[in-house]
Amino acid sequence: MASGLLIDDGVEPQPEHARTQPLLASGLDGRLVDDLAVRAYKDGISDLAAAALIEDDNRYLLVELQPAHRSDTITRWDLPTGRVRAGETVVQGLCRTLSEQYGYAPVQVDRYLGHVNRSHESGYDLRVFMFAVTPNELDSICRSALMGHRWADSRTLARTLTDGMDDILRNYLHNDLE
Numbered sequence: 001m002a003s004g005l006l007i008d009d010g011v012e013p014q015p016e017h018a019r020t021q022p023l024l025a026s027g028l029d030g031r032l033v034d035d036l037a038v039r040a041y042k043d044g045i046s047d048l049a050a051a052a053l054i055e056d057d058n059r060y061l062l063v064e065l066q067p068a069h070r071s072d073t074i075t076r077w078d079l080p081t082g083r084v085r086a087g088e089t090v091v092q093g094l095c096r097t098l099s100e101q102y103g104y105a106p107v108q109v110d111r112y113l114g115h116v117n118r119s120h121e122s123g124y125d126l127r128v129f130m131f132a133v134t135p136n137e138l139d140s141i142c143r144s145a146l147m148g149h150r151w152a153d154s155r156t157l158a159r160t161l162t163d164g165m166d167d168i169l170r171n172y173l174h175n176d177l178e
Contacts, residue, residue, distance in 0.1 A: 028091065028109050033129065036115065037090050040127040045117065047126045050094035051081040051165070052133040053113060053172070054104075060157045063102070064148030077150070077160050080104075081128060090129050104135040113172050116164035130168055 040048060054061040062077040082097025084090055091109050099105035111132040118126045154173045158166050 028112060028131070030089070030091065033090050033112055036112075036129065037084075040115075043127075045125045045127045047120075047124055048084040048090055048093070049081055049126055049128045050084060050090050050097065051079040051128050051130045052094060052098055052104075052107075053079055053130060053169070054133050054135060054138070056138045056151060059151035059153055062150050062152050062157065062160060075148070077152075079130070079161065079165070083126075091131070094129075094131060094133070098133065098135070104133075104137070106136055108134045108136075110134055114168035116168065118163050128165070130165060132172070 037048060040046075052061075061080060063080050065076040065078050080098060080102050082093060082101060084093030085096075088096065094109065095105075095107055098107050109131050113130040113132060115127055115129045118128055120126055152160060154169075158169050158173065161169060
């Protein structure tokens with residue numbers, strides 16, 4: 001495998017030049033995000049994911065993570081997140097994930113917030129890009145998602161997330177946390 005690790009759909013990530021197409025997202029600098037994705041590949045990280053910060057009336061959506069093992073009884077929460085497939089830009093992967101897994105379609109990707117690297121238990125690194133997102137119908141997850149979810153205030157959100165995402169959120173939510 002010349003270009004790196006396989007992603008979840010069994011297809012190798014495409015070369016850098018194939019991932020730098022313009023992004024279709026309102027209020028977002030697509031070139032910046034594309035450049036960051038290219039930089040991830042240059043850093044040796046071939047798996048990318050995108051996370052959505054979705055707000056409703058100063059509350060933020062968290063989704064329940066599936067336990068790694070059936071004996072894992074601790075409920076863990078995270079932002080809605082999904083891996084980017086070969087041939088997708090980061091924002092396209094985010095929009096697909098929000099539609100397929102969480103019932104949000106269409107969405108407006110408003111702002112890039114930052115990124116973190118996560119090490120997967122299988123031994124590879126994943127770069128997760130975080131975005132502020134506005135869905136057309138906020139309550140659609142309640143009707144269509146088959147997973148647990150909850151709305152948390154900014155303090156709970158910042159305490160719940162880890163792996164560097166909490167630092168990104170503290171910057172973004174600075175006024176709410178003081």
